[in-house]
Amino acid sequence: NPFRQAHFLTSANRLNQLPDDAGAEVAFAGRSNAGKSSALNAICDQHGLARTSKTPGRTQLLNVFPVDDPAHRLIDLPGYGYAKVPEAMRLHWRGVLDTYLRTRASLKGLVLVMDARHPLKEFDCDMLAFGAASGRPCHCLLTKADKLSRSEGIRTLAGVRKALAAEFPLGTAQLFSSLAKTGLDEARAVIAGWLEL
Numbered sequence: 001n002p003f004r005q006a007h008f009l010t011s012a013n014r015l016n017q018l019p020d021d022a023g024a025e026v027a028f029a030g031r032s033n034a035g036k037s038s039a040l041n042a043i044c045d046q047h048g049l050a051r052t053s054k055t056p057g058r059t060q061l062l063n064v065f066p067v068d069d070p071a072h073r074l075i076d077l078p079g080y081g082y083a084k085v086p087e088a089m090r091l092h093w094r095g096v097l098d099t100y101l102r103t104r105a106s107l108k109g110l111v112l113v114m115d116a117r118h119p120l121k122e123f124d125c126d127m128l129a130f131g132a133a134s135g136r137p138c139h140c141l142l143t144k145a146d147k148l149s150r151s152e153g154i155r156t157l158a159g160v161r162k163a164l165a166a167e168f169p170l171g172t173a174q175l176f177s178s179l180a181k182t183g184l185d186e187a188r189a190v191i192a193g194w195l196e197l
């Protein structure tokens with residue numbers, strides 16, 4: 001697992017604080033509290049790498065985690081859709097996120113983290129549409145799958161795949177659980193492929 005070598009580099013509050021736009025990076029996007037930071041930690045097999053929290057809105061910066069060398073990076077993005085964030089901060093983050101997604105040449109793909117019990121909410125679809133428009137692949141982790149029965153999981157995955165096939169052909173999906181540690185290798189394979197690890 002090459003992701004075991006991942007480490008924290010920096011937190012960027014603005015785009016010019018990010019490392020040079022060279023090499024390859026993969027960003028973890030998703031609604032607030034969906035489980036992005038937990039997924040990143042599970043994939044890297046490192047408990048406290050990205051900060052996680054029961055309180056939505058925990059991740060407020062673009063957190064940068066180089067994998068083996070600085071040219072291969074994972075980015076933990078702030079969650080979207082958290083109502084209690086002050087308006088000014090929400091606007092700031094929306095601007096940063098929009099510009100990041102539009103301009104970041106080294107961004108090779110998006111990991112879209114969704115609670116398996118509530119997939120494909122409005123902002124998730126915005127993210128998929130962005131991926132489609134910019135030609136970037138989007139891999140959906142249907143996380144917290146431990147909260148679903150086996151048959152519910154199978155049904156949810158089939159439903160999401162069907163919706164993706166109809167509207168977002170660059171989208172793929174899998175079941176995932178940071179808690180139960182399921183789906184890790186499948187997710188690692190996708191990300192490693194994008195980063196050419």
Ligand code: GTP
Nearest residue numbers: 033034035036037038052053057058059079178179
């Ligand atoms: P923000 O940074 O605030 O946007 O949140 P996030 O998307 O990074 O979520 P985070 O990883 O901090 O997890 C949010 C909550 O969901 C925490 O209480 C986690 O323990 C819980 N959680 C994350 N992944 C799983 C999972 O696979 N199963 C279960 N049952 N809980 C999970």
Ligand code: MG
Nearest residue numbers: 036037058059
């Ligand atoms: Mg987070």
